Amino acid sequence: MLTKDGIRTLANVVIVDPTQADLLPQSCAIQGFVTFNAAQAKERSYRNRHPSDQFLPLTIEVFGCLHKHIDVFLHSCANAIWSLKGIEGPHFSTFITFLCQKISITLQRMRVSSILSRVVAVGLTTF
Amino acid sequence: MVQLQDSISEHLHHHTLSNMLFNGTFEAHRVRILSCFGLKGGAWFTTRQIFLGFQLFSLVFCIAFCMQLVLLHPLIANIFQCVCTHPIDLMGIHLLSCVHGNKRIGTHDVIYNTFVPMHEMLVSSGTRTITCASFNHI
Numbered sequence: 001m002l003t004k005d006g007i008r009t010l011a012n013v014v015i016v017d018p019t020q021a022d023l024l025p026q027s028c029a030i031q032g033f034v035t036f037n038a039a040q041a042k043e044r045s046y047r048n049r050h051p052s053d054q055f056l057p058l059t060i061e062v063f064g065c066l067h068k069h070i071d072v073f074l075h076s077c078a079n080a081i082w083s084l085k086g087i088e089g090p091h092f093s094t095f096i097t098f099l100c101q102k103i104s105i106t107l108q109r110m111r112v113s114s115i116l117s118r119v120v121a122v123g124l125t126t127f
Numbered sequence: 128m129v130q131l132q133d134s135i136s137e138h139l140h141h142h143t144l145s146n147m148l149f150n151g152t153f154e155a156h157r158v159r160i161l162s163c164f165g166l167k168g169g170a171w172f173t174t175r176q177i178f179l180g181f182q183l184f185s186l187v188f189c190i191a192f193c194m195q196l197v198l199l200h201p202l203i204a205n206i207f208q209c210v211c212t213h214p215i216d217l218m219g220i221h222l223l224s225c226v227h228g229n230k231r232i233g234t235h236d237v238i239y240n241t242f243v244p245m246h247e248m249l250v251s252s253g254t255r256t257i258t259c260a261s262f263n264h265i
Binding site for chain 2: 032
């Protein structure tokens with residue numbers, strides 16, 4: 001993506017599973033370890049980017065935990081909404097809260113969708 | 128109402144973390160608790176359902192609530208095998224991490240199609256999007 005002032009912002013959405021067997025000892029001790037690990041892996045894979053580019057790995061765990069880079073992403077979106085609508089004061093944090101809630105609700109819906117699809121599929125094949 | 132939801136959420140945090148996290152749970156379940164109570168992990172619980180996009184239907188709320196409290200949902204109580212022939216544990220964690228089908232990609236696509244065009248429209252309005260495929264050729 002290109003921003004208005006010419007600085008490129010590159011975003012990469014990653015959905016990670018925190019219950020991976022090889023990362024289980026670390027992830028059960030450190031909160032958000034899998035998102036941090038996946039963000040570092042994306043940083044390594046995009047290490048050949050231009051130095052002036054801003055890279056935001058948007059890593060999300062399937063159970064709902066977000067990486068701290070999403071705050072930067074949502075902050076820029078909320079800042080743009082705030083400047084468009086011209087609302088002052090504490091309403092700026094309301095935009096960030098709305099965007100976080102939208103991510104969380106989307107995750108809940110997709111979680112239920114993935115559970116129901118496999119339950120129905122198993123029910124059709126076994127019963 | 129929001130204050131009541133916040134206090135309920137606070138009690139849920141205290142109850143789950145104190146009684147379930149440190150009392151001999153399995154590693155996968157501990158990871159699930161830590162992830163559910165991670166950064167913005169419980170944001171859905173304090174949502175005011177004033178828009179259609181913020182509405183949680185009863186089944187979605189039930190499953191999300193059971194996940195948050197580390198409870199077993201009755202839907203997956205009698206299912207012992209996934210479509211990929213992998214055995215399912217009591218909490219149904221495999222159902223979320225199974226690579227069979229396109230549901231994991233679907234979650235990625237929904238998040239991408241919701242937020243990246245919004246960022247593109249608001250912050251970088253009128254400019255082009257560089258996809259990963261085109262970025263590799265730069």
